[in-house]
Amino acid sequence: xxxxxxxxxDLWRGVLLLAFAVVGLLLVYPLYNIFAASFLDNETGAxxxxxxxxxxxxxxxxxxxxxxxxxxxxxxxxxxxxGVPLAYCVARHKVRGRAVITTLAILSxxxxxxxxxxxxxxxxxxxxxxRGFLSDLGLELPSIYGPLGIxxxxxxxxxxxxxxxxxxxxxxxxxxxxxxxxxxxATGWRKLRMVTLPLVLPAVSAGALLAFVLSLADFGTPSIxxxxxxxxxxxxxxxxxxxxxxxxxxxxxxxxxxxxxxLVAVAAQKRLVxxxxxxxxxxxxxxxxxxEGVRSWVVHGLCYLxxxxxxxxxxxxxxxxxxxxxxxxxxxxxxxxxxxKVISDVPDAIVNSFAFSSAAVVLVVGLGTLIGYVLARRPxxxxxxxxxxxxxxxxxxxxxxxxxxxVSFNGPPIELVGTGAIxxxxxFIRRLPYSVRSSVxxxxxxxxxxxxxxxxxxxxxxxxxxxxxxxxxxPGVLAGAMMAFVTAIxxxxxxxxxxxxxxxxxPVRIYLAVxxxxxxxxxxxxxVLLVTTGVAVAIVLRVSESREGSFV
Amino acid sequence: MTRRISLRGAALGLALAVAxxxxxxxAAGKVVLYTAHxxxxxxxxxxxxxxxxxxxxxxxxxxxxxxxxxVLAERDNPRGDVIWSIGGEQxxxxxxxxxxxxxxxxxxxxxxxxxxxxxxxxxxxxxxxxVNKEKLDPSQYPRTWKDLGRPDLxxxxxxxxxxxxxxxxxxxxxxxxxxxxxDDGWAVYRPILGNFVLSGSSSAVSRFVNDGEALVGVTLEDxxxxxxxxxxxxxxxxxxxxxxxxxxxxxLIKGAPNADNARRFIDWALSKPTQEFLVAEMGRxxxxxxxxxxxxxxxxxxxxxxRYDFGWAASNKxxxxxxxxxxxxxx
Numbered sequence: 001x002x003x004x005x006x007x008x009x010d011l012w013r014g015v016l017l018l019a020f021a022v023v024g025l026l027l028v029y030p031l032y033n034i035f036a037a038s039f040l041d042n043e044t045g046a047x048x049x050x051x052x053x054x055x056x057x058x059x060x061x062x063x064x065x066x067x068x069x070x071x072x073x074x075x076x077x078x079x080x081x082x083g084v085p086l087a088y089c090v091a092r093h094k095v096r097g098r099a100v101i102t103t104l105a106i107l108s109x110x111x112x113x114x115x116x117x118x119x120x121x122x123x124x125x126x127x128x129x130x131r132g133f134l135s136d137l138g139l140e141l142p143s144i145y146g147p148l149g150i151x152x153x154x155x156x157x158x159x160x161x162x163x164x165x166x167x168x169x170x171x172x173x174x175x176x177x178x179x180x181x182x183x184x185x186a187t188g189w190r191k192l193r194m195v196t197l198p199l200v201l202p203a204v205s206a207g208a209l210l211a212f213v214l215s216l217a218d219f220g221t222p223s224i225x226x227x228x229x230x231x232x233x234x235x236x237x238x239x240x241x242x243x244x245x246x247x248x249x250x251x252x253x254x255x256x257x258x259x260x261x262x263l264v265a266v267a268a269q270k271r272l273v274x275x276x277x278x279x280x281x282x283x284x285x286x287x288x289x290x291x292e293g294v295r296s297w298v299v300h301g302l303c304y305l306x307x308x309x310x311x312x313x314x315x316x317x318x319x320x321x322x323x324x325x326x327x328x329x330x331x332x333x334x335x336x337x338x339x340x341k342v343i344s345d346v347p348d349a350i351v352n353s354f355a356f357s358s359a360a361v362v363l364v365v366g367l368g369t370l371i372g373y374v375l376a377r378r379p380x381x382x383x384x385x386x387x388x389x390x391x392x393x394x395x396x397x398x399x400x401x402x403x404x405x406x407v408s409f410n411g412p413p414i415e416l417v418g419t420g421a422i423x424x425x426x427x428f429i430r431r432l433p434y435s436v437r438s439s440v441x442x443x444x445x446x447x448x449x450x451x452x453x454x455x456x457x458x459x460x461x462x463x464x465x466x467x468x469x470x471x472x473x474x475p476g477v478l479a480g481a482m483m484a485f486v487t488a489i490x491x492x493x494x495x496x497x498x499x500x501x502x503x504x505x506x507p508v509r510i511y512l513a514v515x516x517x518x519x520x521x522x523x524x525x526x527x528v529l530l531v532t533t534g535v536a537v538a539i540v541l542r543v544s545e546s547r548e549g550s551f552v
Numbered sequence: 553m554t555r556r557i558s559l560r561g562a563a564l565g566l567a568l569a570v571a572x573x574x575x576x577x578x579a580a581g582k583v584v585l586y587t588a589h590x591x592x593x594x595x596x597x598x599x600x601x602x603x604x605x606x607x608x609x610x611x612x613x614x615x616x617x618x619x620x621x622x623v624l625a626e627r628d629n630p631r632g633d634v635i636w637s638i639g640g641e642q643x644x645x646x647x648x649x650x651x652x653x654x655x656x657x658x659x660x661x662x663x664x665x666x667x668x669x670x671x672x673x674x675x676x677x678x679x680x681x682x683v684n685k686e687k688l689d690p691s692q693y694p695r696t697w698k699d700l701g702r703p704d705l706x707x708x709x710x711x712x713x714x715x716x717x718x719x720x721x722x723x724x725x726x727x728x729x730x731x732x733x734x735d736d737g738w739a740v741y742r743p744i745l746g747n748f749v750l751s752g753s754s755s756a757v758s759r760f761v762n763d764g765e766a767l768v769g770v771t772l773e774d775x776x777x778x779x780x781x782x783x784x785x786x787x788x789x790x791x792x793x794x795x796x797x798x799x800x801x802x803x804l805i806k807g808a809p810n811a812d813n814a815r816r817f818i819d820w821a822l823s824k825p826t827q828e829f830l831v832a833e834m835g836r837x838x839x840x841x842x843x844x845x846x847x848x849x850x851x852x853x854x855x856x857x858x859r860y861d862f863g864w865a866a867s868n869k870x871x872x873x874x875x876x877x878x879x880x881x882x883x
Contacts, residue, residue: 060881126764145765228749241618241716327592328759329782344595501612515752516590517759
């Protein structure tokens with residue numbers, strides 16, 4: 001290749017430098033500040049281990065740590081228990097309405113979790129209709145508030161990760177292996193346990209890890225459903241916002257503990273799958289069984305029960321948004337009361353949400369695509385280091401990064417607290433790694449030789465990228481942009497700390513409305529979010545080739 | 553960048569509408585309000601103010617603690633103009649952040665409420681219990697603060713956190729006012745806290761009781777009254793051992809960027825029509841002597857009211873909240 005070396009260095013080295021600057025400023029610096037604050041005495045500013053002694057030693061915080069582990073592991077187990085059987089049913093049987101099942105699973109994945117929390121309160125709260133219905137059938141359920149309610153929401157929210165990843169893996173299992181097992185006498189459950197499940201373990205555990213880390217990090221659900229049940233994310237938030245004795249040192253320490261638990265989980269999963277990378281030659285796709293009789297009923301029943309129940313919150317939220325209200329109390333009959341209220345409430349929250357999310361998506365996709373290109377096509381030590389740094393947002397809860405931003409940008413040299421920009425930037429940096437990863441995987445499917453041909457024909461590297469590679473990437477990039485938009489517009493845990501009145505967003509407004517008991521307002525705004533999310537997902541499904549792959 | 557986007561629509565639309573309506577409005581400018589009011593009250597009042605004065609109101613809703621923290625943080629470069637409806641003791645504690653103002657109709661305000669150093673009474677607030685009348689028989693209602701500590705109410709009482717909610721702090725101070733702020737008073741409070749299921753915001757308390765998640769809630773009268781008015785299965789109980797009838801306040805922030813509009817807002821908030829509106833629609837008690845409390849609500853003279861010492865509540869707040877937190881952590 002006769003490429004003008006200087007030009008190439010300029011463009012891609014520039015991207016690398018920019019990426020390091022952005023990651024340094026928006027990720028490393030805020031987290032460093034949190035880390036440093038956890039070792040400082042609030043009053044004297046002296047170095048101390050007192051914060052750690054207190055968080056790790058006092059029963060009050062120990063309870064929060066244990067509770068966090070309970071809902072993290074519990075959310076993970078629930079997600080696996082729902083996701084793996086569903087995946088097995090869908091991947092190995094001729095199930096009617098497979099696209100419907102997948103779409104419903106995806107929709108419950110992308111809808112904000114606290115909408116689930118809110119909807120389950122109206123269903124299974126003390127005077128919820130579902131509780132009443134089940135009670136008439138003689139089934140008395142425990143309170144929706146507390147750990148069980150949280151696990152219900154997490155299980156139904158995060159199982160699609162496990163489901164989508166496991167379906168993908170099940171489809172890639174070499175049928176010969178399972179047939180060999182059968183020939184050796186292992187059938188049914190034994191074959192499943194000894195051969196199939198170990199083969200898909202890397203995928204299942206990756207989904208489980210996601211469910212664990214996200215359950216651990218989630219703020220809205222335990223905050224709404226927890227009541228007395230405190231976890232680390234809500235404890236850190238309370239410690240920071242407490243009116244008197246707001247305690248940045250302890251809040252930072254709780255945050256660091258939260259990150260440490262996530263890191264341990266990541267390491268554990270890595271270790272679990274370390275010796276289990278099964279290369280699949282994919283000589284033959286596994287058999288898909290036809291279903292008949294009872295078996296068909298059971299499989300279809302299971303599939304539709306899972307996706308049906310997980311879609312229930314969305315249906316309930318939309319229905320609630322049309323119920324008549326008198327102040328905070330729901331009244332018989334349907335109408336547009338709640339929508340009128342939302343619109344007269346100056347649609348600030350709606351406008352802000354769209355403005356912030358769009359701005360964040362432009363940044364995410366712009367830089368994400370360029371970084372993805374560097375990582376995929378120009379590997380090196382610097383690119384590797386950047387890749388590693390970009391893992392950080394996966395294990396840093398939104399509440400923690402929000403705290404880091406407040407601490408870092410509340411005064412000179414960079415004063416952003418109270419602006420919309422700070423909300424855009426926190427969403428940007430949280431979503432950047434997802435965009436980078438998706439660009440990398442898109443690029444792996446586009447041959448580098450195409451671009452090299454363009455360069456050999458006289459195009460400059462940047463021109464070759466823009467004219468040849470970028471158009472090929474576009475469908476994937478658009479799908480990635482829509483996914484970034486969906487996660488951006490549903491973001492709560494960092495913006496709850498960073499918003500001010502003028503920069504309130506829909507999720508924050510919904511959260512506040514739920515806390516205030518304004519359930520009608522919450523339902524109407526949630527419906528706006530759900531519809532927006534649904535449209536974005538429809539676009540992804542339309543433009544993206546590996547449908548399910550875009551969502552995990 | 554994004555801030556401009558968010559404000560543009562609202563500002564333009566409003567400016568145009570108001571300009572068309574009143575002609576002189578473009579010069580009226582804006583006022584920035586920091587408030588702990590419920591969204592429903594904001595929704596009802598702010599459009600009226602804007603329509604009547606042509607001033608654009610930018611509302612920042614937050615918990616009262618967050619508001620104080622924000623005003624403190626912005627001390628050198630104030631961005632807010634008015635603190636609107638937060639607990640009197642919090643305003644008293646930070647009266648250095650406030651600019652005294654004598655409203656145009658100051659003589660109409662009942663002097664018993666004029667207790668603030670640099671702030672004005674906005675509405676009178678009463679601590680009440682809200683009970684679910686479907687799940688609790690009147691014979692089981694708690695009638696006094698002491699009753700809240702009854703063993704049969706363990707885990708059945710909803711309350712906000714005293715370190716996060718101004719009204720919840722006032723309820724703690726209420727108990728300490730009645731039973732003393734020494735070990736005796738705290739001994740009364742300890743089982744009460746042990747029975748509480750805590751939430752961040754006091755607005756949620758009545759919701760929990762209305763929905764039957766809790767049987768009893770400790771909250772402010774106006775919040776409970778909304779659910780009574782809405783037809784919820786709830787009833788209000790006035791603690792027989794004494795409730796503090798204290799005003800929540802409104803205040804001009806020192807160095808307010810839109811101070812003239814801020815004064816106009818305060819005058820408007822204390823005007824007879826606004827106070828009547830607060831009484832009729834919100835179940836709040838007025839601070840003006842020429843406005844009567846809502847017909848549904850019992851007059852203040854019908855239940856036991858204890859004097860609330862704002863200076864005491866404000867100056868002891870740090871110590872009380874700390875003790876409250878320690879009590880909570882050793883439950």
